[in-house]
Amino acid sequence: MAKMTAAEKEKRTPKFLKKIFSSPRKEKAKAAKASVEQGKRNKAATSKMYAAESMFNTAKARDDAKVKPGKARSFKDAFDAANKADKDKFLHKGKSYFTTKGAADNRDKMKTRTGEAGSMSRAKPTGPNKPKRTVKGLLKKIFKKKK
Numbered sequence: 001m002a003k004m005t006a007a008e009k010e011k012r013t014p015k016f017l018k019k020i021f022s023s024p025r026k027e028k029a030k031a032a033k034a035s036v037e038q039g040k041r042n043k044a045a046t047s048k049m050y051a052a053e054s055m056f057n058t059a060k061a062r063d064d065a066k067v068k069p070g071k072a073r074s075f076k077d078a079f080d081a082a083n084k085a086d087k088d089k090f091l092h093k094g095k096s097y098f099t100t101k102g103a104a105d106n107r108d109k110m111k112t113r114t115g116e117a118g119s120m121s122r123a124k125p126t127g128p129n130k131p132k133r134t135v136k137g138l139l140k141k142i143f144k145k146k147k
Helices: 006-012 015-021 024-051 059-067 075-084 100-110 135-146
Strands: 089-092 095-098
16 A cells, blocks of 8 residues: 555544644644745745846846836837838737738728629619609609508
């Protein structure tokens, strides 16, 4: 039979026995140990985060970046950069805009094409065969209904 780990043993121990054999001093020591371990994990994560700050060359550059808000680019600068990068769309102040290339592509997609002969349902008459709506025709309809 395999040996049980400490966690498995603790799980199998009845609650009333835990209460009998535990003391406030043991509980306090257990909580302190867990707290120290948590602190070590937090410290390791923090050190990793600070090690990743290589995007700033100096401490002064990092401090300046924290204090100064980034200046928004002008529309022209954003548009020119997107055109140079050969993109269809770009963002400016949170809104999406088309570049010249993107606008042309979008226009082409929006154009409709006619279907093949016979694929469309019968079209409504236009030109000289189309019945004209006039006041005279309307009066005829009204008087026909009354009779």
